[in-house]
Amino acid sequence: GAVVSQHPSWVICKSGTSVKIECRSLDFQATTMFWYRQFPKQSLMLMATSNEGSKATYEQGVEKDKFLINHASLTLSTLTVTSAHPEDSSFYICSARYIGDVAYGYTFGSGTRLTVV
Amino acid sequence: DAKTTQPPSMDCAEGRAANLPCNHSTISGNEYVYWYRQIHSQGPQYIIHGLKNNETNEMASLIITEDRKSSTLILPHATLRDTAVYYCIVRSAGQAGTALIFGKGTTLSVSS
Numbered sequence: 001g002a003v004v005s006q007h008p009s010w011v012i013c014k015s016g017t018s019v020k021i022e023c024r025s026l027d028f029q030a031t032t033m034f035w036y037r038q039f040p041k042q043s044l045m046l047m048a049t050s051n052e053g054s055k056a057t058y059e060q061g062v063e064k065d066k067f068l069i070n071h072a073s074l075t076l077s078t079l080t081v082t083s084a085h086p087e088d089s090s091f092y093i094c095s096a097r098y099i100g101d102v103a104y105g106y107t108f109g110s111g112t113r114l115t116v117v
Numbered sequence: 118d119a120k121t122t123q124p125p126s127m128d129c130a131e132g133r134a135a136n137l138p139c140n141h142s143t144i145s146g147n148e149y150v151y152w153y154r155q156i157h158s159q160g161p162q163y164i165i166h167g168l169k170n171n172e173t174n175e176m177a178s179l180i181i182t183e184d185r186k187s188s189t190l191i192l193p194h195a196t197l198r199d200t201a202v203y204y205c206i207v208r209s210a211g212q213a214g215t216a217l218i219f220g221k222g223t224t225l226s227v228s229s
Binding site: 006094 | 161
């Protein structure tokens with residue numbers, strides 16, 4: 001249980017275009033989802049926290065107008081990278097909090113490799 | 118979150134036990150120790166967590182010292198598929214609505 005499906009697993013786009021990444025909770029309702037970014041040989045960096053039905057909270061240094069997050073339902077959160085540039089190339093990972101046997105836990109999507117050319 | 122310190126890398130022979138240490142000397146009484154791992158180009162995966170007592174599940178064992186200032190994750194019979202970055206995270210139940218914050222972790226390399 002507590003599975004998060006993330007799509008696409010990889011995407012290549014041209015500089016200046018926008019890319020949408022989807023994160024779906026398959027067997028539970030995710031009131032809170034998190035988005036991370038990971039550069040090569042680095043750890044995961046939290047980008048933002050999204051709560052269903054409200055605006056996302058962005059971490060310091062993350063451009064909210066560039067990384068649009070929508071969490072319109074209890075099972076879907078999307079991250080749109082707008083006007084992507086090569087420096088946005090990275091591994092993006094979503095995560096959701098769930099209530100389980102251990103009171104609460106965190107499950108992660110499989111990640112999206114974004115390459116901007 | 119209490120600060121954690123992990124060695125940057127470790128090696129282990131396939132079939133042997135992998136013992137990954139984590140120091141968390143500033144841990145508070147209500148903070149749990151969590152372990153996650155990330156296999157290359159995948160999302161992190163939960164392994165195990167504990168508060169005071171040693172814990173064991175189908176993946177690993179967690180040994181927490183009596184003073185709770187350090188812990189060890191044990192993979193009893195490491196396989197090549199256990200090659201990954203292992204993250205030790207300390208947090209309280211009261212942080213349930215907040216994201217996990219990842220440090221640099223330990224890169225475990227299992228070789229045949």
